[in-house]
Amino acid sequence: MTTEAERNPPAPTPTPPRPPRRPLPGLGAFRQTGRLFALAAAVTRAVFKRPFQLREFIEQFWFIASVTILPAALVSIPFGAVIALQVGSLTQQLGAQSFTGGASVLAVIQQASPLIVALLIAGAGGSAICADLGSRTIREELDAMEVMGVSPVQRLVVPRVLATMFVAVLLNGMVSVVGTLGGYFFNVIMQGGTPGAYLSSFSALAQLPDLYVSEIKALIFGFIAGIVAAYRGLHPRGGPKGVGDAVNQSVVITFLLLFFVNMVLTGIYLQIVPPKGG
Template identity: 40%
Template sequence: MTVEVVSKKKGLIADAVNEIGALVTFAAQTFLTGLAAILRGRFPLAEFVGQSVFLVRVCFWPSLLLMLPIGVVIAVMMGGLAGRIGAAQYSGAVVAFVIIGQAAALVTALIAAGVGGAAIVSDLGARTIREEIDAMQVMSVDVVERVVVPRVFALVFVALSMCAIVSFSGILFTYAYQVVGVGESQGGFLLTLQAYGRTTDFVMAMFKSFCFGVACSVIAAFKGTQTRGGSAGVANSVNESVVMMFIAVFVINVVLTQMYIVVVPAVGEYI
């Protein structure tokens, strides 16, 4: 069964606390149900694969098309600045810091929230207002296990996969601009990328993508199953969920970035 939000319009703060509590409870219920389904051999693998294929299809090209201008803009701005101060050979370090450490995970999260998350909300919201969710509960079907879990796990899996792809694409786009377009030294780019690009940066980007995927998928599934008010309610749920997902992404990114800076020391000295 799903978590119901009980609110009697007691006020802005009370309603917000009530909904946040229901969201946390829904998240815990979803992952415990998913873990139990895996251990019991009841995980809906076919639905998971179908949702993963759908999310890859709708998220892949937008992610690459968004990463292309970001990579080029970073190369143009930082490359020009580095050239003025005589440090053009550090363009690879800029790629390591900005694209691998920040841009790739954020691009993946924004596309996952704005495209994949919105698709999940609209799908579950339409099922809810058509009373399909209620019908499944009447037939004693575990809605969380059969409907919510595969979508949540699929979005997390796609977020991790897309982060790796977008990281590689961002490096490739920037390399092509710096080396082929501008005429920078290929060896200098690769040497600084190797020297300043740490495995921990990529691992942190993947961990960020995992956290982004969890937050966005849970919010999307929660808002979809809580949809009320017909087709207008579906539209409102999509709008509310996208805003909530974007806020969650930026808050998580700030927290994890600051923790990473404290825990992992910087590489090298810049002169």
């Protein structure tokens, strides 16, 4: 005879579900970095594909230039003045007033000018690019473009990135000239420097590769500003608030990358190109 326990066996105890695995700390940052580099590679490849969106490029170029040219000119004057005043005060203490012009102008051309341009482009043009692409993304316009066989990278991202690069190069030349004139004016007027000593020290220390590296920095910084803005615009997280957060993140990330890349490029340039007269 079967017992009661054999006829009615106890129900098996359900196995508790396993808690979901948490991603490793910092893995998301590596994933985002990889996607950013993948977008940069895709943009580089799409530059050489046809058709090229010339109309979109001209519109973006004009927009970014119009919102950055006046602030760049106004900001470059106090930057050049502060550098000239600080360098002039230091050279007076060391008894080397004759090197004020060369030191201040090199600081403006090599360091201040490309950074000023890149920061303004990232803050004005880059934020607008991120907001535009982010709004298109949350409205699913980019998904519709992909369904129709149109590449959003080639149609929207490439013209914007090229526009930031070309505007950065052109504005860098203007900022270098305006910053140099501002430093010259404040050194001669406020610190009693002589125009001849300022110009002679500039011609004695400066060289043409200094302008080349400044333009190369501006080109690279413009590329970074455009790529970061486009990446954050293509990947917003949730609704209009996510677009606003993406704009803020794009500006902050661009600033951090610009200062790091500027340090690397400056170190490489100083190792490759010897100083004039050295």
